[in-house]
Amino acid sequence: MELTLALDAKSTKPLQAQVFDQVREIILDGQLKAGTALPPSRVLAERLRVSRNTVMMAYERLAAEGYVRARGTAGLYVEPIPPDSLLLIQRGGLYQTNGPIPDASSEPLLCFAGSPGGGSDRPELDFWVGRSDPAGFPLRVWRRIVNRLLAKETAYLTDYCDPAGLPELRAAIGTHLRRARAVAVTEDQVIVTTGGQDALNLVFNLLKSHTRQLCIENPCYLGASLIFRSAGLTIHPTPVDGEGLRTDLLPAERGSLLYVTPSHQFPTGATMTLTRRLALLQWAEETDSYIVEDDYDSDFRYDGPPLTALAGLDGGRRVFYAGTFSKSVGAGLRIGFATVPRLFWDEARMLKARMSNGQAWLEQAALAAFIDEGHFDRHLRRLRQVYKARRDRLVAALRAAFEGATILGGESGLHLVWKLPPGFPPARQIQVMAREQGIGIYALSSGAAFDFDAEANDDMLVFGYSSLTEAQIEDAVRRLRLMLGEHAAPANP
Template sequence: MLSLPGFRPQGESPLYRQLYDYLREGILKGQLAPGTRLPPTRDLSRELGLSRNTVVSAFEQLLAEGYLEARVGDGTYVARTLPGQWEVRPLPEGPSRDGRRLSRRGEELARTPVTLRRKRGSGAFRAGLPDFRAFPMKLWARLEARHWKLAPDELLNYSDPAGYYPLRESVAAYLQTSRGVVCTPEQVIITTGSQQGLDLAARLLLDPGDAVWVEDPGYLGARGAFLAAGARVVAVSVDREGLDVAAGWRLEPRARLAYVTPSHQYPLGVTLSLRRRLELLEWASEQSAWIVEDDYDSEYRYRGRPLAALQGLDREGRVIYVGTFSKVMMPGLRLGYLVVPPDLVEAFAAGRALMDRHPPGPVQAVLAEFIREGHFVRHIKRTRGLYAERQQVLLEALERHFGGWLEVHRADAGLHLAAWLPQGVDDQEASRLAAEQGIEALPLSAYSLAKLPRGGLMLGYAAFTPAELEEGVATLREALTPLMRTIP
């Protein structure tokens, strides 16, 4: 008769679970061979000093999962149907030796970054973040509590993959008045942030091998989405007028899609000129191509009204408009949206459903009310003034500490500045020195496929108080002093 002298209860988990785990591991490792007869529960409980109910509970769980089998009038045995190859082995480290590997698309996904790796807790000048302290958290909490208290079934059940219709109505109305986007609520698809929107567009509009124009330097998340879809990325240079459409024509006239950030190019901050916008639309019309317009932070324009979206000039349904609430509210909200041509709505809704069924209902409902009651627009107006002031503080601090050594110009829009280094200074090294002092100043060269004429750093300012910006610039000056000595 088998005994279990090796079993020693320990820890806080229930005793039946500890006995279950012990027996299960012994079975999977082959220590309890198939066909082995186990002691009666009464005998085993006396041997182990456990209650009989504890042993019975462990046996019942193992019987239910097929590790044991009961024979009427003959006792309990280890199941004979367990194959020897079920033995538990540690997971391999590094490349698999048995031929297992990722798919080609999986390998591309695994090595394609969405953003640059950041040090946890890095301070100024992290780009792309709003100031969470400026967000009306108490108001949001009251709206959220109200919706959870009164949440109807439609918010708790499976719902429309395109999103909560009142939110789609609010987004469409906002975009029509503030961005010049021409759309109906039906054309709005709510996404889990703009990155999901880019991934969805890449999956639905591209075949493996299709060419895609991307801005260079440009947003890594977009480039990654297209590469992961198997597309061939064509780096198109950016100048003071934005994407060089003529260069795109020369490099790959038959591209299937062009990705642009026309209102505030990422990361350089320039605006796509009207002439270039019309050229881009003309190219898309002639080639039957698509344009993905990423309007990631257009709410923050500090001179004049926000520029009208490229989508508003589109008369043929060639533009897929991408927006996000991450820059205005908070990235953790994970809500964004697409505006797609009417004939693509059903396809995009179906593709959205395959990703994660639908966005979370209660959060959508809270956001819809937040917009409908005017809180969203008031928050934008308040933070627009706040961020404009902080940009000015950063410019003045950079001038005092660096003089002309860093070339930085006032930006008409956005949440960061591009600071250009002198010729010959490696921006990767400058970024590394800054990181050693706890400063995040990402190198512009990291966003470019081609070699930039000179290096630069991306300096975010929106998430930091004037005092934090002043301290950050002083620390950056200290960090870059070794480089400044080499090039006065």
């Protein structure tokens, strides 16, 4: 099969990313049918006049993301998934809504009270989920940028800025999303918010009057469940398995709003497969539904390349993307963002103006400079190494202490799950026992997450490892081993 690709040697986008994007596009458009062989990397490289390595890297990524599969030494073949019918999702263009785009709502937002991640009675070794490393905050650079801004641009402190957020920051976020997540948004689709929670709230309020029922992963992120549960609408808690949300169990009725965490399901850690991602988009088209993709910790991926976000596959039609800097830089900044399909931009900006009239200038300006000057990328590269080492240490320690411990969701993000084997006490009991030993580990219904059916999933413990040092992680697992003595592997002589 001839592949017609047009590479731009002058583009800032690496050649292998251009090859990946274009082949992926061809597959998604249905031009390359399931079972078709890709041209050998040598042949394509010669035709494109690029190095074979460039094509091989693109091919490896296509295979890692499930678009193609190797058949022994025979080459790479387009996967039967995505099924051809799923490829017919119309891409690009504007979507016509059923009715007027909704007004902001006056629903009260419930707040977190006494989370174990806050308060003074925190356990000594706390695996509370999703806390960035306090020692990892880029304080020196941040201070320098803030001082520079305060020396020059104080007029902004006494003025209002755009309610959608500082244009420089929105542009920097757009660039980051296009590069890192393949989400093709521009600055006039990005709304800066007070953390990810505010982004979820914004999208929910924007779509509320369009929505007849709410769908949410089960188990799920507590913050999202708080918004949904306070809405007074029917909720469909939809089960999650190792491939992410069970798309086959979504309701067939029209007009849903679905909350989903495809990159690293919160809390189970599953990565949603490409088949399911496409099935989800198809479901949204067929049922005239919208999706909020919460991509809260996708800057951290340790094994394999990052997966294209759902919003990247959707092409700006049905998916609202919610992001946060709480994990990648620090929760105390309270900066997050939502991206909206173009048709919703004016209403989203107006809603944000009604809700809070924008965000504080100084933090936004500092973050924009932090990203633009390359510090953010460097910071992420450094933190990925630190967190990967912590993850490795935790996995190794748990596997050594509890022979063959089943670990889920450790490929990315800041937490993983230990699925307890049969015969172990329930997770909620272990959580209480561990607390007495000074260790914070969390069952799914602990407040870190929410479970609509807490009994059923009481065999999973969540470990957020990003804010503990490797030595602390070792120490905590040593204590757990002593605590669960009869279930632990025999100690090394």
